[in-house]
Amino acid sequence: MNARQVFTVYAKELTDTLRDRRTLISMFVVPTLLIPVIFFAFGAFTTKIVRKARSETQAIMVIGGEDSPGIRAALASHPKLKIVPTTGDFRNRISEKTLRAAVEIPQGFDQAIAEGRPASVKIFTYEGELRSGLAANELDRFFRDYREKLILSKLEKRRIPRSILKPFDITRQNVAPPEKVGGNLIGGLIPCVIILLSFSGAMYPAMDLTAGEKERGTMETLLCSPVGRREIALGKFFMVLTASLATVVLSALSTAVTLGAGVVLFARDAMATVAQGAGGAARSALPAIDPTGFLLALAMVLPLAVLFSSGLIALSLFAKSYKEAQSYVSPLVIVVLLPAMLATLPGVDLNATLACVPILNVALLCKELVSGVFNWGYISLIFISTSVFAALGLILAERMFNRESVLFRS
Amino acid sequence: MIEARQLTKVFHDRKRGEVRAVDSVSFTCHPGRIYGLLGVNGAGKTTILRMLATLLQPTSGSARVAGIDLTDNPGAVRARLGFLAASTALYGRLTARETITYFGRLHGMRPEEIARRTETLAAELRMEDFLDQRVDRFSTGMKQKTSIARTLVHDPDVIILDEPTLGLDVLAARTIVAFVRDCRDRGKTVIYSTHIMSEVEKLCDTIAVVHGGRLLAEGSHEELKQRTGASDMEQVFLRTIGVEAGP
Numbered sequence: 001m002n003a004r005q006v007f008t009v010y011a012k013e014l015t016d017t018l019r020d021r022r023t024l025i026s027m028f029v030v031p032t033l034l035i036p037v038i039f040f041a042f043g044a045f046t047t048k049i050v051r052k053a054r055s056e057t058q059a060i061m062v063i064g065g066e067d068s069p070g071i072r073a074a075l076a077s078h079p080k081l082k083i084v085p086t087t088g089d090f091r092n093r094i095s096e097k098t099l100r101a102a103v104e105i106p107q108g109f110d111q112a113i114a115e116g117r118p119a120s121v122k123i124f125t126y127e128g129e130l131r132s133g134l135a136a137n138e139l140d141r142f143f144r145d146y147r148e149k150l151i152l153s154k155l156e157k158r159r160i161p162r163s164i165l166k167p168f169d170i171t172r173q174n175v176a177p178p179e180k181v182g183g184n185l186i187g188g189l190i191p192c193v194i195i196l197l198s199f200s201g202a203m204y205p206a207m208d209l210t211a212g213e214k215e216r217g218t219m220e221t222l223l224c225s226p227v228g229r230r231e232i233a234l235g236k237f238f239m240v241l242t243a244s245l246a247t248v249v250l251s252a253l254s255t256a257v258t259l260g261a262g263v264v265l266f267a268r269d270a271m272a273t274v275a276q277g278a279g280g281a282a283r284s285a286l287p288a289i290d291p292t293g294f295l296l297a298l299a300m301v302l303p304l305a306v307l308f309s310s311g312l313i314a315l316s317l318f319a320k321s322y323k324e325a326q327s328y329v330s331p332l333v334i335v336v337l338l339p340a341m342l343a344t345l346p347g348v349d350l351n352a353t354l355a356c357v358p359i360l361n362v363a364l365l366c367k368e369l370v371s372g373v374f375n376w377g378y379i380s381l382i383f384i385s386t387s388v389f390a391a392l393g394l395i396l397a398e399r400m401f402n403r404e405s406v407l408f409r410s
Numbered sequence: 411m412i413e414a415r416q417l418t419k420v421f422h423d424r425k426r427g428e429v430r431a432v433d434s435v436s437f438t439c440h441p442g443r444i445y446g447l448l449g450v451n452g453a454g455k456t457t458i459l460r461m462l463a464t465l466l467q468p469t470s471g472s473a474r475v476a477g478i479d480l481t482d483n484p485g486a487v488r489a490r491l492g493f494l495a496a497s498t499a500l501y502g503r504l505t506a507r508e509t510i511t512y513f514g515r516l517h518g519m520r521p522e523e524i525a526r527r528t529e530t531l532a533a534e535l536r537m538e539d540f541l542d543q544r545v546d547r548f549s550t551g552m553k554q555k556t557s558i559a560r561t562l563v564h565d566p567d568v569i570i571l572d573e574p575t576l577g578l579d580v581l582a583a584r585t586i587v588a589f590v591r592d593c594r595d596r597g598k599t600v601i602y603s604t605h606i607m608s609e610v611e612k613l614c615d616t617i618a619v620v621h622g623g624r625l626l627a628e629g630s631h632e633e634l635k636q637r638t639g640a641s642d643m644e645q646v647f648l649r650t651i652g653v654e655a656g657p
Contacts, residue, residue, distance in 0.1 A: 008515045012504075019503040217499030221560075224463045224498060225516040226489035404466055 001234070005227045009235025013209060017239060023204045027243050031197070031251035036258040049130070057082045058100040058135035061090045065105030071146065075103075080138050094126050100135035101125050103143075113150060190297060191366035192340040194248060195359060198305045199336050201247025202240050203329055206312035209236045211325035214317075219407065229401040237309055237397060244305040252298060293369035296379070300362050300369075303386035307358060308336070310393030317400045317407075343367055355381045358389045411599055412439040412462060412568060416471035419457050419623075431457040433623040434471065439601055439616075441567070444594050446614030447603040448647060454623035455603045456495060459572050462601070463493040476567045476599075489517060492561035495572035502546030506537060506556040509545060510563050517564035524563065531559040535589060551582030558589065569593055572603045587613060607643035617643075621651040 017023050059082050065072050076083050084099065093099035102124040106112075112119040123139050126132035155162060213219040222232060312329060319325035336359055342348060343363035350364040361382045368375065400406050419432040432454045439445035447455045460466040462473055464484035473480045476490040500509055507528060514524035532538050535555045540548065545556060554574065562569065571590065575583040590613060594600055602614055610617055611631050619627045619634075627634060627650045631643060638649040648654035 004518075005516065008512070012501075012512050015508070016501055016503050216502070217497050218501055220465065220495070221498040221500065221557075222516075223465055224488060224493040225513055226485050226518075227516050228485060408460075408466070 002228065002231055005231040006234045006238070009222075009227065009232055010238045013205075013236055013239035014242065017205055017208070017243065020208065023208065023243065026204050027201060027247050028250065031247055032254045035251060035254050039258045040261075053131050053134055056131070058131055058138065059084050059098075060135055060139065061086055061093075061099055061102040063090065063102055063104040064107060065109060067108060068105055068110040070110065071105060074146070075142065078138065078142060081135065081142075090124065094124055094132065097126065097129065097132070100132045101139055103139050189344070190294070190370050191343060191363035192337065193251075194297065194301055194366065195304065195336055195340045195363065196333070197248045197251050198244050198301050199308050199333060202244035202305065202308045202312050203333075205243040206240045206309065207316045207319075207322055207325040207329060209239060210313055210317040211319040212322045214319075214407070215321040223407065230398050233313070233394075233398040233401045237313055237394060240309040240313060241305055244309055245301065248298065248301050248305070293372050293374070296374070297366040297369045300365060300382070300386075303383060303390050304359070304362050306390035307386060307393050310390060310397045314393060314397040314400045317397070339363055350375070350378055352378075352381065356385045358386060362386060411441055411477070412437075412445075412473065412475050412601065414438075414458070414462070414471070414473040417458065417461055417468050417473055418470045419454075419461060419466060420469040431623050432461070432468075435620070435623075435625045436471075437618055437625060437628060439568075439599050441599045442594060442597045443615040444590065444600040444602050444613055446610040446617040447601065447620055448605065448607070448610050448617055448643075449603075449620035450605055450651075453620045455620050456497070456572055457623075458620070459493070459495065459570050459601065459603055463491065463570060464488055465493075489564070490566055491568040491570060492564070492566040493570045493572075494557050494561040494574055495570075496576050497572075498557065500545045500553055500556055500560070503544060505542050505544055506532075506548075506552075506559070507541045509556055510559050513560045514563045519564060527563055527565065528559070531562060534592070535559055536585065550577045551579060551585075554578055554582065554586060558586065562593075566598070568599045568601075570601045570603075573605070574602070575604070575606065575609065607647060611643045619647060619650040626650050 017027075057080055060075075061084055062072060062075060063086055072083075075081060087093070090099060090102040094102060104122040104124070106119060106121070109119050109121070121143055123136050125136035151165065152162065155164070210219075213222070223229075315328050315332075316325040319328055339357065339360035340363040343360055344367075348354075348364065350361070350368060354364060355361045355378050365378060365382050368378075415436050417432055417435045418430070421429045421431055423429050435454075435458055437445070447458065449455045457466065461468050461480070462475060464480055464487050467481065475487045478486050478490065480487055501512075504512065510528045510531065511521075511524050514527065519527070528541070532541050535558060537552075537555050537559065540552050545553060548556065558574070561571075569590075574586050574590070578586065587609065590600060590602060594615075602610075604610060615630065616628065617631055617634060618625050627637070629637065631646070634643075634646045634650070635641070638646050640646040640649055645654065
């Protein structure tokens with residue numbers, strides 16, 4: 001192998017690729033600009049909507065409760081709620097979003113409470129709608145407070161201490177390190193993103209440098225130079241690999257910066273409001289992934305990117321035109337994402353057999369790595385098996401460059 | 411020098427079965443002479459030239475280019491020849507200078523050697539005005555001049571030109587033809603493939619008529635005219651391939 005010729009081909013392909021608008025967009029613009037722009041635009045938009053909704057008074061309707069004037073009066077004076085006249089079509093109005101929520105107070109509610117009989121109020125809401133959720137939350141809080149006040153006054157009258165309601169406390173404590181919680185929550189997502197970025201970064205240059213060149217007639221020009229087919233294959237392969245790795249690294253950097261800034265600016269506020277339960281947990285877990293594990297997961301991209309680059313070159317070279325290459329390569333996005341998604345399923349854990357299944361092995365390992373689990377035996381096995389597949393892909397690509405029927409397919 | 415002996419190329423096509431694109435073609439091209447391959451589209455000219463350029467492997471037969479056997483050392487053959495065909499396009503995103511430099515590097519030339527050669531070729535082909543412009547903005551003539559410069563950057567002993575004036579205007583075609591003559595005068599072995607009869611008559615020392623993958627006749631244009639009793643090259647060609655009857 002002539003390393004100088006490989007470098008000459010690589011350097012030319014790099015210059016050529018950096019002047020290609022399509023590749024530049026997929027390699028630099030999307031990861032470095034689009035991700036932050038989308039994130040910040042989405043963050044700003046969500047924050048604005050949530051803030052506005054929280055500052056508004058929500059229109060609600062009270063159904064029944066004519067014999068419970070105290071509650072009706074308390075609801076009427078609630079600063080966040082505005083009672084509208086009662087009509088029979090409240091369900092439709094909630095669905096049409098002209099009314100945010102409704103509460104049904106049964107006949108004889110006050111009397112039932114006074115006599116200690118069971119009674120219930122029903123809140124009508126539009127599940128998943130922000131303003132309806134806010135109104136329902138306010139109603140829910142109002143009636144809980146009212147119930148608590150009633151209980152406390154009854155206890156006071158009978159001179160029973162408050163502690164009878166809560167003879168003991170139940171607390172739950174997380175013993176898992178924060179990065180493991182974070183890893184479980186988003187560990188499955190990270191390999192999906194990395195695999196997708198690595199593949200999409202390699203896709204356009206692989207098609208352009210092979211099928212594209214065949215279509216434009218520049219492949220024959222290159223083949224009639226004294227450079228060997230192996231040197232040509234390697235020069236082009238290194239270019240595609242560069243594009244794949246650059247896409248992943250730039251995306252990782254851009255995402256890290258965006259998340260860092262975004263969490264401070266928007267995420268806390270928006271998440272806390274939209275979903276106080278799971279959202280709160282996710283918020284605290286989001287940045288807590290193992291940094292060493294994350295870097296190791298990025299390192300695992302190398303054999304994966306080699307595999308994708310060599311495979312894509314071999315496949316695209318077979319195509320007569322860029323368009324034909326697109327029809328071969330585009331469905332593969334789903335094929336490579338499937339194993340990554342399989343890795344997110346509960347119960348699918350890394351073992352020696354799965355460590356030899358390409359893509360799935362890296363996805364499962366990434367999940368463990370970002371959780372701070374470092375099983376060096378599996379890491380070595382996966383690195384070796386993925387490298388073997390990558391080498392096979394490279395051999396296939398070189399063989400394709402030696403086949404007349406592929407190079408001069410018409 | 412090029413010596414082709416019984417060169418044959420058979421393609422296997424799913425629909426048409428076995429296609430004999432080139433059938434036992436033998437010829438010799440000498441240094442300081444232009445050897446013309448004359449034939450219609452699909453006659454087998456490009457396949458013969460692609461075999462000589464080691465892009466395709468002969469099914470049978472052999473050939474030596476500059477004394478090197480095609481199959482023994484294809485890389486060395488490519489290092490000694492310059493191949494230009496209608497199907498060998500240029501990189502649109504590179505400038506003419508970058509294109510010439512790239513192929514100079516692929517031929518293992520030193521940077522100062524490439525720079526010197528680029529200036530010489532640019533002057534001979536009148537390329538100075540567009541040497542540093544991107545190829546995708548070029549006219550057909552400018553592209554062809556750049557293609558010739560990249561073909562000859564390493565000053566090869568053997569030059570193969572497949573339809574080099576295709577699609578060019580009269581002025582650009584004249585520059586190319588003059589340049590090819592100049593290469594012959596400098597002792598290069600030139601194979602010139604075309605379907606333009608007048609060009610062959612003006613330029614080539616020896617003419618071979620190729621049809622249906624076979625070499626049907628060979629000689630100077632005067633010899634061919636005498637042999638066929640034709641008054642011009644078009645008549646020579648039509649009578650050789652059997653479309654028109656001789657006297």
